[in-house]
Amino acid sequence: MPKPKRLMELMMTVNRKRKFTVRELADQFEVSTRTILRDLQELSELGVPLYSEVGPHGGYQVLNERVLPPIAFKEEEAVAMFFASHALRHYSSLPFETQAESALSKFYLYMPGDVRDRIDQMKNRVDIVAPTRQKPAQHLTILLDGAIQQKVLCIDYESREGGSVRHIQPVGIYARNGYWYCPAYCFLREDFRLFRGDRIRSAQYSSADVAPLELNHVHLGNWEAFTRQKPEWVRMHVVLSKEGVQRCEAELWKAPKLHIGEDGSGAIDGMIPTSEISYFADFFLGLGKNAVVKEPAEMVQLIRKRLQEMIEMYDPDLQ
Template sequence: MKKAERINDMILFLADKNSFNLKELMNRYTISKSTALRDVQSLEEIGLPIYSELGRYGKYQLLDTRIIAPGLFTEGEIYALYFALLTLKSYRSTPFKMEISTLELKYNQVLPAKLQQELLVMNKIISLEQINHSNTSLFLKDIVQGILRETVFTICYMKNQKQQSMTVQFVQLSSKFGQWYAKIWNLETRKIRVIRCDKIQELTETDIFEPRLLEELLKETTTFYQKDSFISFSIEVDEKGKDIFSKEHYPSMTIESYHENYLIKGQYHADEEDFITDYLLQFGQSVLQIEPLHLQKKISKRAIAIADYWQQL
């Protein structure tokens, strides 16, 4: 058995164990003690949390046996997982403690040589479009854990260059174009809101409010864009506008065919009017019609201000 195959089988063998010793590995794989030691070192290098205890045949403890073994996946699935994980390069921060270099090392350690070579070639011939943001979200892991544990937090949040304090329960975490967003339940206003995760300055657990069940809050999100405080809009665009929409749009927006053109529909909160104005400006002369009228006037006013600014440069 080749080393790569042996390491792969060891991962499966250890998946449901809390501890093992060198003698087990030596007997199972008919290898010497020195080879077993080198294999244990390889397991540590690919991320298995192992620590050793003194003894003739060396007892090892596994700190976390929740292991996902490559041997459980088909060749096509391994390719798909590899490139899916590479898309995380577009994020400056993620909810997971993971480095792309560590991922590649693990693949090199456990995959057969043929698959290693093919992944290397595929990495050269397949290009993934990525949008890199310089914004760092410091609390993504805390947010995910807070959602799962139904934890209430007090957060300090930057809005319009001013710091605000809110008591919230996180409900959902989503990403768009390299940027992380969270749906929160504000326990003071008793409303669902969407905030940018990189704007969170501080996050502290609190018990001043009783948390709500996650299932209840998820139901609240289904009517999030149906509340009276949200404003509906529609914008008719041409083919070029459709391409712009495809490259960048947000969860509250949809697009559909409309006569010979396309109709973009969506909703925004009254506080987000400046944001939606700047977003729609990028469609330029692709825009054929905008409703409601006050949004059209807002965009026109913003376009004139930008034109005046450029003339003064």
């Protein structure tokens, strides 16, 4: 086997085995132990983090910071990777943000000049805007790792009711309208809850005697179906102007299906949880005359109440 090919396969082998002896590798590649020792020295110089142990049970092992074998990318694949990273640049917090910047910097350094020029031009020609939030979500990496590894975390959480310490088992993380969210099983509530990333003040792996649950079957697409506290639902019917339809398409993501007419106007008609009445009331109030709420009656009353409060706030005769 040619030496370059042997080094490539050796790199993949040691990353896969993690712990091995020189004799095992020599037998596998059908070369002498002296040759394997030279090859391991070359891999170490290339950056593969090898650690040797002496003694009857010694050998070599790869440290946690493994170096993956080189991968050949086509030009379009390389540009696509930079585009994916560029698309997320408006988020103030990202999991593995430092590592991603380091990887892309290495990647960019070895690009041909014309490909680098193409990537630089792309940055000024395409953008995906997300709302910028002032409070960063600082614990995304450990939340994601907890979900993947099925580990229990201890978090200090700041909700509207105040701060509390929770033991949670994350399901995953997702971003919406500039915020990061983490659905997780809450051992305090004994049910699934949705936590907002910027409200998690601290997060660490739990040292308490809290055994993780078997939640491999629960993921971002189905976690709400496993909640024990089922929400109450109510019908919502809202008539929208053409501009109202456009605003709802751009901003509203929790609403039922939007029905659009030939002239561009439309309506929202479907079921929502009663817990979301306040959220929708505020949103449709902001649309002014471009949205008329017909149902539920509780939402109509809430909008009237808030309109009256605004009138009193701006009317000097009522102050």
